[in-house]
Amino acid sequence: MRNQYGTLIFLLLLTPVIFYFHDLYNRFFYTQRLRVFFRIVKAWLISLSVYVIVGFVTKFAFLIESRVFIILIYAISIILFIIIRLILVEGILKYYFTASYRKIPCKYIGPHNSFEAFNKFFKENGVAGFTLIDFNKADHSDRDCNELLLYSKTPNFDEFYKEIKSKISSGQRLHIASALFNKLNLGWEWCRIDSIPVYTFYMKGNQRFRDFLRRCIDIIGSIFSLIVLAPLFAIISIAIKFDSRGSVIYKQTRCGQDGKKFVFYKFRSMLEHKKSKEELETEANYFREHGVPKVETMNSEYITDIGKILRKTSIDEWPQFINVLKGEMSLIGPRPHRPHEVKCYRTWHKDRLSVKQGLTGLWQIYGRGELPTDKSIFLDLIYVMNRSISLDLRLLFHTIPAVIFGKGAY
Numbered sequence: 168m169r170n171q172y173g174t175l176i177f178l179l180l181l182t183p184v185i186f187y188f189h190d191l192y193n194r195f196f197y198t199q200r201l202r203v204f205f206r207i208v209k210a211w212l213i214s215l216s217v218y219v220i221v222g223f224v225t226k227f228a229f230l231i232e233s234r235v236f237i238i239l240i241y242a243i244s245i246i247l248f249i250i251i252r253l254i255l256v257e258g259i260l261k262y263y264f265t266a267s268y269r270k271i272p273c274k275y276i277g278p279h280n281s282f283e284a285f286n287k288f289f290k291e292n293g294v295a296g297f298t299l300i301d302f303n304k305a306d307h308s309d310r311d312c313n314e315l316l317l318y319s320k321t322p323n324f325d326e327f328y329k330e331i332k333s334k335i336s337s338g339q340r341l342h343i344a345s346a347l348f349n350k351l352n353l354g355w356e357w358c359r360i361d362s363i364p365v366y367t368f369y370m371k372g373n374q375r376f377r378d379f380l381r382r383c384i385d386i387i388g389s390i391f392s393l394i395v396l397a398p399l400f401a402i403i404s405i406a407i408k409f410d411s412r413g414s415v416i417y418k419q420t421r422c423g424q425d426g427k428k429f430v431f432y433k434f435r436s437m438l439e440h441k442k443s444k445e446e447l448e449t450e451a452n453y454f455r456e457h458g459v460p461k462v463e464t465m466n467s468e469y470i471t472d473i474g475k476i477l478r479k480t481s482i483d484e485w486p487q488f489i490n491v492l493k494g495e496m497s498l499i500g501p502r503p504h505r506p507h508e509v510k511c512y513r514t515w516h517k518d519r520l521s522v523k524q525g526l527t528g529l530w531q532i533y534g535r536g537e538l539p540t541d542k543s544i545f546l547d548l549i550y551v552m553n554r555s556i557s558l559d560l561r562l563l564f565h566t567i568p569a570v571i572f573g574k575g576a577y
Contacts (some may be wrong), residue, residue, distance in 0.1 A: 173229035178240075181217060185210045188564045195357035195367065197257050197294040207248045215241050257294055264296040271296050273342070276334065277318030279303040281361075285316065285344070288360045295358075318344045318363070324545045328515050331368065335552060341368045351542060353533055353549075371555050380556060381497060388498050389491040396485055403434060403482065410473040413439050416486055421503035424523045429495040431503060432486035436474025487526050499559040500525025501547035516540075519547040522554060527566045 189206045190196055196203055218237065222230040231237070264270055273289075275282055282301045289297045300312060317334050321327045327347055335341045348356060348364040356364030371377065404415045413435055421431035470478065477483035490496040496503065503524035529546040550558070 170227065170229055170231050174231045177218070177221070177230060178214075181214055182210075182244075185214050185217075188561055190357075191252060193357065194260055194294055194296065197260060198288075198292040198358040200253060200257070203253060204249065207252055208245070211241070211245050211248060214244075260294040260296070264293050267298070269296065270298040271314055272300055272312040273297040273314045273316050274300050274302050274312035275316050275318070276302050277316075277344070278320065281318055284361050285318065288358070292358070314340045314342065316342045316344065316365075319347075321345075321347070323347075324541045325513065325515055328518075328545060328548055331552070332518075335368055335370050337370050337372045339370075341370075342366070343368060351533065351546060353529075353546075368549075368552055369555075370552055374554070377554075377556055381499075381559065382494070384556075384559070385491050385494075385498050389488040392485075392488045393492070396488075399482075400485070403477070403485075406473050407435055407471075411438060411471045420506060421524070422506055422509045422520065423495055423503055424520060426509060426520050428506065429490070429503075432489055434477050434483040434486060436471060436477045436483045437469045438471060484526065491526055497523040497525045498527065499550075499562050500528050501550065502528060502530055515548075516544050518551060519544055522551055528562060532562060532565050 186192065189210045191203070191206055191210065196206070215237075218230065218241075222232060275285060277285075279301065282299070282303070286299045286301075289295055289299050297314070297316075299316065315334060317330070319327055319330050321330055324347060327345060331341070331343060342365055344360060344363045344365045346363055348366055353366075355366050357367060358365050407415050415435060417433045417435040417437075419431045419433070420428050423429050474483070487496060491498055500523050501519045509520070529550045530543045533546060550562075
């Protein structure tokens with residue numbers, strides 16, 4: 168059969184990558200079998216779609232184009248994925264952690280009266296591999312633990328962030344249970360204990376090499392994007408000129424890493440109008456204090472017809488590849504805020520400026536303009552605390568559907 172080896176290599180490379188982006192190599196998720204099942208199905212559908220799209224674009228130059236083969240291979244693969252992932256892997260994990268010496272000591276920090284509920288959950292779900300230790304008991308307080316479980320009942324993101332920051336340390340996994348995660352709609356929880364979602368935070372150690380690697384990815388990604396998108400840049404520029412008077416590129420001062428100011432580029436999507444510095448600061452304070460989503464801060468009467476399309480599809484952000492190439496921004500990171508917004512930060516908000524600001528990030532993928540200030544900044548801080556190359560790659564992967572469906576765009 169023609170192209171059978173190319174197809175085999177393609178599938179062997181594609182499937183593990185898609186599984187990785189859906190956390191199917193993370194043992195913690197096997198505490199929720201139904202969720203793993205749906206992740207397998209989703210990964211399978213994406214793999215099938217990618218196969219068909221790549222085959223169509225390349226005219227099946229290196230892939231098998233037989234529809235019968237595609238149907239058979241994917242029908243067999245979904246059965247194998249479910250058998251291997253839901254039965255074999257789960258069975259192996261349970262057997263491995265049957266031996267008590269293989270279990271991982273995990274220190275519980277939280278209300279003592281909730282310990283039993285958490286302990287019962289981990290005893291019933293051996294795949295997590297935990298031996299939960301109540302930190303409230305004096306005889307266990309000095310015991311070394313590789314992992315921590317923090318159960319927080321704080322009602323606001325301000326205190327919640329301070330609590331996490333006081334407990335998280337480099338190289339140690341911190342599992343966090345809090346009802347506040349329900350307000351973020353991230354879907355990162357690997358289990359729910361009494362309806363409380365549990366997330367895992369992991370702060371990497373020395374970031375120097377990762378920053379160097381991240382910069383290399385930024386340069387390659389921005390150059391590639393600018394070359395590929397160059398023809399579209401010309402078409403969009405003409406459309407903006409015909410639609411309304413004014414410059415094609417809108418320049419604005421934004422705050423980057425450590426609050427350093429730089430010139431930020433966008434395709435102009437609004438009619439030119441200005442607000443005084445006092446008006447901007449008053450507006451920023453109002454929306455922060457009242458928890459109003461950013462989408463409601465926009466005055467739609469100034470947005471042009473072309474601008475509505477550019478904003479909805481995030482095409483207006485494309486010129487920021489220039490900022491990335493210049494080193495003022497990164498592909499992944501918190502979105503850069505304007506100086507008057509930074510001036511209105513609460514103390515805990517300022518930690519989002521500790522890393523290079525990005526073209527896309529958690530806020531861009533999970534909510535965008537639909538989230539009020541505290542929630543969007545807390546998302547940025549989740550990224551800052553869990554920052555890694557693997558997380559960057561995942562966020563790049565998840566940016567594609569977020570942009571296509573335009574969720575929260577304004």
